[in-house]
Amino acid sequence: MPELTTEDDRAGADDASRLAREVGPPVPPSPRDKPFLVRFYGSAVGKKSVMALTGIMLLGFVLVHMIGNLKIYLGASHLNEYGEWLRMIGEPALPRTVFLWLLRIGLIGAFAFHIHSAYSLTRMNQRARPVKYQSHREYVAANFASRTMRWTGIIVGLFIIFHLADLTWGFANPDFVRGSVYANAIHSFSRVPVAIIYIVANIALGIHIFHGSWSMFQSLGLNNPRFNIWRRYFAVGFAALITVGNVSMPLMVVTGVVK
Amino acid sequence: MHLKLRVWRQAGPTATGAFESYDMPEVSAEMSFLELIDELNEKLIEANKEPVAFDHDCREGICGSCSMMINGQAHGPSRGTATCQLFLRKFVDGSEITVEPWRAGAFPVIRDLSTDRTALDHIIESGGFISAPTGSAPDANLILVPKEVADAAMDAAACIGCGACVAACPNSAAQLFTAAKVAHLNLLPQGQPERWNRVQNMVDTMESYFGSCTNHGECEKACPKEISIDFIALLNKDYLKAQWKNRKLESQRG
Numbered sequence: 001m002p003e004l005t006t007e008d009d010r011a012g013a014d015d016a017s018r019l020a021r022e023v024g025p026p027v028p029p030s031p032r033d034k035p036f037l038v039r040f041y042g043s044a045v046g047k048k049s050v051m052a053l054t055g056i057m058l059l060g061f062v063l064v065h066m067i068g069n070l071k072i073y074l075g076a077s078h079l080n081e082y083g084e085w086l087r088m089i090g091e092p093a094l095p096r097t098v099f100l101w102l103l104r105i106g107l108i109g110a111f112a113f114h115i116h117s118a119y120s121l122t123r124m125n126q127r128a129r130p131v132k133y134q135s136h137r138e139y140v141a142a143n144f145a146s147r148t149m150r151w152t153g154i155i156v157g158l159f160i161i162f163h164l165a166d167l168t169w170g171f172a173n174p175d176f177v178r179g180s181v182y183a184n185a186i187h188s189f190s191r192v193p194v195a196i197i198y199i200v201a202n203i204a205l206g207i208h209i210f211h212g213s214w215s216m217f218q219s220l221g222l223n224n225p226r227f228n229i230w231r232r233y234f235a236v237g238f239a240a241l242i243t244v245g246n247v248s249m250p251l252m253v254v255t256g257v258v259k
Numbered sequence: 260m261h262l263k264l265r266v267w268r269q270a271g272p273t274a275t276g277a278f279e280s281y282d283m284p285e286v287s288a289e290m291s292f293l294e295l296i297d298e299l300n301e302k303l304i305e306a307n308k309e310p311v312a313f314d315h316d317c318r319e320g321i322c323g324s325c326s327m328m329i330n331g332q333a334h335g336p337s338r339g340t341a342t343c344q345l346f347l348r349k350f351v352d353g354s355e356i357t358v359e360p361w362r363a364g365a366f367p368v369i370r371d372l373s374t375d376r377t378a379l380d381h382i383i384e385s386g387g388f389i390s391a392p393t394g395s396a397p398d399a400n401l402i403l404v405p406k407e408v409a410d411a412a413m414d415a416a417a418c419i420g421c422g423a424c425v426a427a428c429p430n431s432a433a434q435l436f437t438a439a440k441v442a443h444l445n446l447l448p449q450g451q452p453e454r455w456n457r458v459q460n461m462v463d464t465m466e467s468y469f470g471s472c473t474n475h476g477e478c479e480k481a482c483p484k485e486i487s488i489d490f491i492a493l494l495n496k497d498y499l500k501a502q503w504k505n506r507k508l509e510s511q512r513g
């Protein structure tokens with residue numbers, strides 16, 4: 001075997017470097033084996049998008065629900081008529097309540113994804129900091145709303161179960177009569193503890209919306225320095241509107257203004 | 260001025276740590292925070308005790324080595340500065356200062372205030388580069404870049420990779436770091452060929468180490484380079500788009 005010279009070493013090194021340059025550094029291909037929606041939902045950024053999109057659906061519901069319910073101020077006939085109309089939408093093309101059930105199924109689906117993504121992201125975030133800060137942590141930007149999202153969310157979730165039991169299924173409301181929307185609401189809100197539950201839960205909802213309706217723009221990548229300040233205005237306005245509208249109803253009934 | 264220090268002491272990665280208090284009766288208000296720890300270490304060495312281990316290098320705010328939680332804030336109370344550029348005049352005479360290492364699952368403590376931030380390198384390895392033959396320098400202005408784009412890319416490229424965003428984030432998310440590293444290449448023409456794979460791979464790597472972004476905005480306030488969370492929105496937008504773009508690219512393979 002001939003002796004290797006420095007020249008040979010250099011030639012070998014040059015070959016190796018030329019090869020490396022052509023092939024380039026290895027870029028691991030990301031696994032694209034699963035269906036793409038499953039894969040997308042598997043990522044945290046994807047889950048945040050789903051949370052934002054379902055959040056928008058839920059915001060739409062909350063707004064329409066409030067507008068409909070504010071008919072309580074127009075009197076029994078208006079509110080009951082509206083309740084009946086909800087069941088009739090789509091008639092005669094669709095049988096009675098079919099359209100309403102489609103909306104309900106969409107809403108349940110949105111809730112399910114909103115809650116599941118929140119749960120799994122919370123778990124992920126807990127795993128990401130197994131050892132907490134041992135000294136007092138001084139927050140600069142995080143506000144009360146952003147830091148209590150999971151708690152306000154849980155309060156609203158539990159409240160919704162109670163709310164359905166109270167005014168949809170009726171077993172939490174002894175004076176419940178199916179179809180007489182106005183009377184049911186008045187009977188329910190006249191009980192002081194129930195009125196307090198409604199008021200507290202809707203304030204929690206307002207706090208939840210205050211962070212969520214700003215955060216959703218960020219999660220969906222809707223960002224432009226020209227309109228960024230309007231995202232904050234929108235969140236404040238929407239949260240205030242929903243809180244004031246929803247809190248006013250039990251408050252007006254329990255104080256005897258609306259009978 | 261007179262300062263009291265409460266410093267996290269931990270002998271090794273698996274050792275149990277605890278705070279230890281030190282009295283610094285005579286320090287100059289013009290000292291940097293790292294010089295304060297240097298001073299403390301001088302005293303400890305003279306007393307034949309173990310000095311406090313901490314990361315530092317350039318001491319001029321551009322290397323991203325120094326990393327500590329000072330009174331519950333990453334890099335301390337000054338905005339837009341790394342620990343090395345934090346001066347003692349920011350503190351009240353006679354006050355007690357608590358110093359703790361970055362806390363995140365992906366940043367294990369090596370010793371005292373020093374943490375292992377290799378996870379950030381892994382994010383870079385999975386896409387924070389452009390695959391281009393690096394010959395001699397190309398002529399200037401061969402590829403034209405709009406001024407606004409160049410400015411935005413430069414703002415993102417200001418990231419020094421210190422990890423303050425992770426430390427400050429209530430979720431230990433590395434979104435601001437990854438967003439900055441993705442944006443400074445994805446905004447520029449040179450970054451376009453690998454744009455969609457870059458964002459996909461870097462986000463996937465990030466998520467295997469860190470938490471998720473819930474838009475608190477703490478990272479932006481802690482960042483010594485004041486990188487905006489607008490880049491996180493850009494990261495989210497590119498990640499969404501990449502889902503479609505990458506499928507399209509795959510289908511062109513034939």
